[in-house]
Amino acid sequence: MVGIDQVVEKLGTVIDPDLKKDIVSMGMIKDIELDSGKLQFTLELTTPACPFNEDIENDVRKAISELDGITKFDLKVTAKVMEGRSLEDDSTMSTVKNIIGVASGKGGVGKSTVSLNIALALSRTGAKVGLLDADIYGPSIPLMLGIKEAYMQVDEEKHKLQPTKSNGIEVVSFGFFGEQDHQAAIYRGPIISGILRQFLVDTDWSDLDYLIVDLPPGTGDIPLTLAQTIPLTGILVVTTPQAVASSVAVKALGMFSKLNVPILGIIENMSLFECTKCGEPHRIFGTGGAERISKEFDIPVLGDIPLNFGIMDGSDTGKPIMLANPNSPSSLAFEVAAKNIAAQCSIVAARLADEQASEKTGDSQAVAQTQQVGQAPGGPQTSGTDR
Ligand SMILES: Nc1ncnc2c1ncn2[C@@H]1O[C@H](COP(=O)(O)OP(=O)(O)OP(=O)(O)O)[C@@H](O)[C@H]1O
Ligand SMILES: [Mg+2]
Numbered sequence: 001m002v003g004i005d006q007v008v009e010k011l012g013t014v015i016d017p018d019l020k021k022d023i024v025s026m027g028m029i030k031d032i033e034l035d036s037g038k039l040q041f042t043l044e045l046t047t048p049a050c051p052f053n054e055d056i057e058n059d060v061r062k063a064i065s066e067l068d069g070i071t072k073f074d075l076k077v078t079a080k081v082m083e084g085r086s087l088e089d090d091s092t093m094s095t096v097k098n099i100i101g102v103a104s105g106k107g108g109v110g111k112s113t114v115s116l117n118i119a120l121a122l123s124r125t126g127a128k129v130g131l132l133d134a135d136i137y138g139p140s141i142p143l144m145l146g147i148k149e150a151y152m153q154v155d156e157e158k159h160k161l162q163p164t165k166s167n168g169i170e171v172v173s174f175g176f177f178g179e180q181d182h183q184a185a186i187y188r189g190p191i192i193s194g195i196l197r198q199f200l201v202d203t204d205w206s207d208l209d210y211l212i213v214d215l216p217p218g219t220g221d222i223p224l225t226l227a228q229t230i231p232l233t234g235i236l237v238v239t240t241p242q243a244v245a246s247s248v249a250v251k252a253l254g255m256f257s258k259l260n261v262p263i264l265g266i267i268e269n270m271s272l273f274e275c276t277k278c279g280e281p282h283r284i285f286g287t288g289g290a291e292r293i294s295k296e297f298d299i300p301v302l303g304d305i306p307l308n309f310g311i312m313d314g315s316d317t318g319k320p321i322m323l324a325n326p327n328s329p330s331s332l333a334f335e336v337a338a339k340n341i342a343a344q345c346s347i348v349a350a351r352l353a354d355e356q357a358s359e360k361t362g363d364s365q366a367v368a369q370t371q372q373v374g375q376a377p378g379g380p381q382t383s384g385t386d387r
Contacts, residue, residue, distance in 0.1 A: 002067050006067065043056070049342035060075065081127060100235070103235050106249070112135070115133075116320050120169065133175065136187060210342070233348050239290055241289040
């Protein structure tokens, strides 16, 4: 008769392709019960948006089918997003598991478009998502979501800003503070940093799996403040294919790397245009921008978003393509990118968990060593100071 140890051993052969670790040691198997050949457990994936979720489930089913003596098998599949940021030092935003900054070197490459559609794509998988429009000089998210008239309230009791809700995601933008469009240019350095800090830590974010932060281009006060204010899961760099955009993207990459913020990967936006008349793909902005950066910095390309009128129209009319046409090839491209981003977050989270575990083991070994050194025969030593 098959025993629970054999089941666990067999499940230990199933490897998460992103994390390169087996699902048992990653703690993905919960509530396992085996009773006279009737097996049941929950497979808890690291994110509902993992590109390999189906593969992992299939591998689990296959592994169980290879065991003799299982007469009935009930599998429940859930997902619990891992914490991709070190929360110990950061009690202020402890309800947010992952914070992803979306940066670029050059302006106009599509950061806001990508941030918004990725946020919507992640939300579509069932993840809880927030979107912070950190472009205080030129907030564009309210227009892109068709909520220009929305405003933010302050919860007097909590002294916290209440994010606006739109299509299932929590949104904060300077654009909600009425008539800021023409005033924003007067804000500089410390004021700008202060506003961003408030948006981050003085907002009543609910329990979020992912907070996407849409940054202004370049390496100015806002990206710098973001990197220095709170622990981030990582940075997503958006570029277009031409050399002029990718070579400036490298500068943004350099800044975040210097500040020890992980780089999750690159999105190449407007990578190709499929002509509606001739049906041929045209590489209007050239090729290989993201690929070049990927090789130089050894970071993955997480998505290629086509140049598409639907995407542009959607942004201008407040109906992002992920909502207006969720099954279009462009939306599919955003979905693929969102899943790859979620996978990178899980990789960062697993690395963090490993580091924390080894720190703990190191600590307990150190404590054990200290105790050994300080322990006199017959009981613990009292303080060595003279009385
Ligand atoms: N894949 C795409 N296909 C067609 N149009 C796009 C695409 N991506 C972005 N756009 C359009 O390009 C313009 C610039 O995009 P967006 O505002 O997202 O860029 P940005 O990098 O956030 O700009 P900024 O640096 O000013 O913040 C917008 O009009 C947007 O609709
Ligand atoms: Mg923008």
